[in-house]
Amino acid sequence: MTRITRLQFAPVTKGAAGQVAFDLRAPISLLALMACIGCSTATTSPISNLTGDSGAQDSVTGDGAGNDGAANDSVGPDDTAADAADATIDAKPEPYKAPLGPIFATDADRDGVVSFTSKLDATFRGVGTAEAGASFLANLDDDDDNGLEDAYDLKVNGAGDELDLARVRIAPWKEAPNGTTARLGLDSVSGPNVRVWRRLSEGTWKLALGASAECKDVPQCDSVDATGLTTADLRGGVELGVEGRRFRMSAGPKSWDGTVQLSLDVTDTSGAPVASAALPKGHDEVVLRVAPWMTFGNMDVFDHVDSASYYPTFVKGIKSALANTGIEYKPYTNWNDQWTQDMFNTGYTTIPGPDGVPHGMRAHHARPWGRQDGAQWLPIAFLRTRYLGPDTAIFSVYKKASSGSTYDSYGNHDLAPGSMLGDVKYPLGRIVHGTGTLPEYKAFYDAQAIQGPSLVVKTSWLAVGHIDETTSWVPSQTPRGWKLLMASDSLGKDLLEEQAKKGNGGVKFFIGLKNYDPKTDKLKDAVVSIDETLADVDLMQWSQEAEIETEGQRVTLVEAFKFADDEIVAIPLLTEEIGGKIAYLPGMVNALVFSNTIVMADPFGPVIDGGDLFKVYVNNELATPKHSIGLDGKGMTTVYVDDYASYHVALGEVHCGTNPEGAPALTPWWPLGR
Amino acid sequence: MSDRKNWRRSGRALALLGTLLSAAPALAAGGVALDVRALPAGEVQALERDIRDFKATHPGAFEALRTVRGCSEAGYRAARNPVPNCSRELRRLGPGVLLPMLEALALREPAGLASSEAEKRALGHALLQAIGVARDPRALPVVEAVLLRGARRDAETLAYAGEAIGLIGTDTAVALLVRHSAAGDALRLPAIAGLGYARSLKTARHLVGLATQPQPPEDLRAIARSLGVLSSSWAWRAMGPKADSLGQQVRAEAAGALATLFVLHGGDVREEAGKALLMAALPGTRAMLTSMRSLTDADGARAVDKFLSDYKRLLPADPL
Incomplete structure (x- = not known):
């Protein structure tokens, strides 16, 4: 088995902005290993050996x-x-x-x-x-x-x-x-x-x-x-x-x-x-x-994030998170779908260009169904007006317009970042998607052969049924180069129990929507205390069921990627039942990740000693060197956006409402030979 | 001329009638899950009286119900999964809207909450869920009628009705479920589903007894799930420390039956029994399953080993 001992990143100058960024898609060791697929040991060849006219390819020619x-x-x-x-x-x-x-x-x-x-x-x-x-x-x-x-x-x-x-x-x-x-x-x-x-x-x-x-x-x-x-x-x-x-x-x-x-x-x-x-x-x-189509994952370099413009609080939050990052953000209007992540899958395709540097185009494919009847409301129509242009392609994978279901939304189709660990090498990542997708999607992903065969993880127990409700991927300074975040209901419960034991059980927090109050005969914001939450036998049962199903997802992912225990970081959640499970607390794991930043739903958890219980916990996990998370291993920038009224109550979170894209990756796919 | 006058007079009379009708409550024909004739007349009268009295003092509760949007197209069209679903909204309103919910379920379809058949079905499910978690015995006659004589006889609706009865959990409610959980009963599966929510040692023992009988895999799977749901009530200690002793008994009885189902059955039964064992989360589960490896074949033994390995994080440590 080839194993990366140290992951390095090749600096890449971004043209127009003139900024120097780290292109996570071109880790030197990954490229070196790609050139050596089939070799018995890892190599540490510099990147120049692989992209020019010398090196591994020359040894053949x-x-x-x-x-x-x-x-x-x-x-x-x-x-x-x-x-x-x-x-x-x-x-x-x-x-x-x-x-x-x-x-x-x-x-x-x-x-x-x-x-x-x-x-x-x-x-x-x-x-x-x-x-x-x-x-x-x-x-x-x-x-x-x-x-x-x-x-x-x-x-x-x-x-x-x-x-x-x-x-x-x-x-x-x-x-x-x-x-x-x-x-x-x-x-x-x-x-x-x-x-x-x-x-x-x-x-x-x-x-x-x-x-x-x-x-x-x-x-x-x-x-x-x-x-x-x-x-x-x-x-x-x-x-x-x-x-x-x-x-x-x-x-x-x-x-x-x-x-x-x-x-x-x-x-x-x-x-x-x-x-x-x-x-x-x-x-x-x-x-x-x-050339194959390849999708983006959280470790890719993005230059543009899209979302709907309808919710000022959400837009303000995303705009603030993207400020000074060089990533363009122009929320769209005149389209009836706020679930930007779900409408289209961003990606790219490349062939060898001058000096062997990949040349190609962005290539985004559209979900089969829209939110209103009529071809003009299909996501392909959105892509045609907003994305199709020089060096940006659009296409569709589905066989029939208006077919499919929630599972064919692209929040249910994700990419585990590049990995050379395990038996099969996925230097450009491996597509991970939930159950229930149209058969043509798996056929398409598998036919590309580079980021597939796709890994199927069970999501049918969720009311929305998307893989992004329970998983996300973040950079880390570890042999793999990234870690997996997974929702954990037991952690959500444990954090509350800990506070109850400290005497904070009476602290209340907002759980969204409205309660009817018989005393006033009026609706009021729904709030509960920590003690009430822990004594809610229904909520605890639903959360425990979700924990078990999430653990099933974890088993599938560990088996495929051979994760060590410390490569998966738990993010607190509690879950409720609505004919399928859905986040009760705003789902922080359902996050937008770019570069060294993770943008999550504000959990609106109980405030203790001046800090939101869940935010304090997550910051300690993700924004510190504790788990070697972040591009430098010292932690990521955590940003919390209020998505309660705009997305959480409509059954989604930050990731669902955003969609990033970038230029084609600089890592060539062709040395994989598949 | 006179014809015209008569026509006007008739028009005024009709308008007056319309005004009177709109001011009075509409005659009950049935709600989204029940034809009113499926309820005993006495129950209808009692429910109508309760609703009338409550409406007089709490009109806001009925207004609150009308704010629910998730089962109407205008509401769910924008949801991430754009299918009718108003469970969370209804449940969040709380037990204070029980009577408006019972009215909508059994007496009169509420205006504006659901239009299409799929929307009404989803509204019915959401009402049953919300009524169930309110755990109010006043709801039992209505929910019982939905289970026994409801307008919708699909498995999902019946399961929601069974679960709501289990959540209400009175002796009468449990007796109803126990009665219908007998082998061969047409309502066996929803009754078994409901028993999982009736949290008592007696219920646990009844389900354990059912688990030992020869029966189709579908029934065994339902029993396994119910034992898991039942045990879960104590596993995460939501019942409080005072209930720990009872919880220990329930979980022990359930886990024993579930471990047996796990080792002796394959396929969906084993999968469901495994999940239910994790819900019971009984210390000693690992040792119990290991000791039962000899009762099963090679496939079963492999399944035990894989289960113990895959879910080691969720299985509590065995007692020393």
């Missing part, structure tokens, strides 16, 4: 059997970057030289450049492995900002869109005999799911293969699976750009497996194969795979 005079040009999304990358490649002692002929080259070595001087680019022909393999983006952003996903129209939408096309080259074969032509083919299964563009001499792009109609978000589409190349084409070389119209949706046998296979058959005027040094049989083929 450094064959050095080449000769001068073969196709040696390269192409990348950015000429400057391509030149720089080539310069690096050229600096190698013995660059690879492909044999003469019209062979394919892809970015199989994952340096962001398609180069015939890279042996992997020119010779690797399989589906991606840990060492090699090319990929392409599901091009679902809108670089020309016309309100339509780039993959849903029949044009390449400007320079930004060009960057999102995965390049494939056919080497120029200047010696091609007169009359030699070729058939460029595409496998029929992938045809409707992709588009292959050909770059023309004037720099424009023409559709060559794949989906031949707009088809928008309809999976099926007419497609072109072959096109011809002339002698001149072969002599000049061909540059192709591949884009996906969708992600891989399932690993099932009837689903598109996410790969695209391009073939090349070179023939003479009689149709007989024409041999070359590169292609003795006149035939070549190459495979690329669609």
Whole structure:
């Protein structure tokens, strides 16, 4: 078993703001270990060995059997970057030289450049492995900002869109005999799911293969699976750009497996194969795979938090928590859903960019149902108006609009942060979701293979049924790099009992909503004392039941992640029954976490010696070095927001009402080889 | 002309009638869970009288009930799980609104609280829950009628009715549940569910007795759950230190039966028995289960070991 002994974080300069932040997604040791998946021991290679042209990948590519005079040009999304990358490649002692002929080259070595001087680019022909393999983006952003996903129209939408096309080259074969032509083919299964563009001499792009109609978000589409190349084409070389119209949706046998296979058959005027040094049989083929979708977790770097604008107290609290963090906060109006976390799942997708640094886009998918009938109220419509744009994609996973249930809200779909502990490596995190989700969600998560297979934790005992009601994840200075917070009803009870024993049983606190008071014949705020709470046999029974169910969740999580006892920190709660369990006290564990800050519901607990009993306890757990929590292990900044009237009484808390997102992670997924 | 006058006269008469009708309480036809004919006439009259008297002195209680929003679309549409649910709101109002709740459940569907069938069903469930935790014997005839002759015969509604009867917990209430807990009774499952809330040693012993009988897994599962609920009343000491001695007896009786169910049965029965054992939280559970490993097969022994390992944090230490 590979084990991280010390977790470090790579400093990353954030562009526009010019701030230096710590990118939790690129821990050096994680990257090093990713490059060494399959090795028997951990490595401490510096990050530069893994993102440039040397290091682990070079050890695979450094064959050095080449000769001068073969196709040696390269192409990348950015000429400057391509030149720089080539310069690096050229600096190698013995660059690879492909044999003469019209062979394919892809970015199989994952340096962001398609180069015939890279042996992997020119010779690797399989589906991606840990060492090699090319990929392409599901091009679902809108670089020309016309309100339509780039993959849903029949044009390449400007320079930004060009960057999102995965390049494939056919080497120029200047010696091609007169009359030699070729058939460029595409496998029929992938045809409707992709588009292959050909770059023309004037720099424009023409559709060559794949989906031949707009088809928008309809999976099926007419497609072109072959096109011809002339002698001149072969002599000049061909540059192709591949884009996906969708992600891989399932690993099932009837689903598109996410790969695209391009073939090349070179023939003479009689149709007989024409041999070359590169292609003795006149035939070549190459495979690329669609890049996976990955979701964000609490350890990711966010630059934007969303929420509804309807509740001034809540908005003020979130705004205050985000002040001076560099994270943008613009609460939305004109939308009828305050449960921002639930409406859409934020994430991203990447392929190798220049210098091997991931290039891609944000990619958010929408819940199947809205809060009012009509397509205009579906969350995908919200995403279309608020998020779709340059470098931000939107899509849906569900098969049928307005299907699903509360379990398909994304508060029930979370990400355990990256971990290299345990038997299976999840450097980019593992998706954890509750029970009851539509089958297409698990199929989708598992098909991405990077943050899955997803772990299912039982949530059906909860009235809302979401995983965020009982769990959250926070950074820590520990071998794993993070700890799990879990709701604990026994802790909630113990804290109250302790105060009762100290003689504070008469202290009252607000429990939300209203009581009817027969003495005044009026409603009044519902308050109870500590003693009354502890003597409430119904509340204690419900809380004990919740404790047992939460322990069942813990058992599942411990089994999957091999947590030690001190890696799980209890957060006090009491629970009531409403036909399923729901937080009686405001659920603090149901929190927004970013960087070194955790924003929780104000528990409005009993105030003793000037402090809220629950806040004092939680601050001692999370805001001190006690559990090595926080980016530096000295504790997090704890912020409490009054969500009582706005969210708690409507069955949710802070996490439910917010949704963070950020730029694509800098940690590459491709070294995982899955 | 005369026709027109007559028409006007008729209109005025109808308007007057309407005014009179709106001022007087509507004739009871039934509430959200009960046709009024399912209640004995004497009970209806007594309940109507109590409601009328209470309304005269406490109109605010009826107003309070009308503030509940979670079972109407305007209220739940914005909830995190947008399905009708007003349990928390109703329960929070407290026992002071018992009579308005009984009226809504049994006599007259309240205006504006629920419209669709699903909303009315949810309101019925919430009313039964809130009436149950009020633990007021005055509610027993109504809740009994819901269980025996209610308009809704689905398992969930009946279970809520059974639980409410158990929570009321008078001798009459317990006797009713015991009667219907017999094997073969159509109301056996809700009766067993209700017994878990009737907190006494007698109830515990009755449930333990039921647990020893051969019966379908579904029934055993219900018995296991009820034993867990019953034991839980003492496990977290909500009954206070004076009840500890009684609690110890109840938990011991329950845990013995639950441990037997755990080792001798698989599947859902074992799962429910395991949870119930954790609810009983009896010191000695670990030793008891370990000693019973020999009574079961290899799968059962593995289940015992896994349970003891998985839930070690919740199992109290064995006494020395």
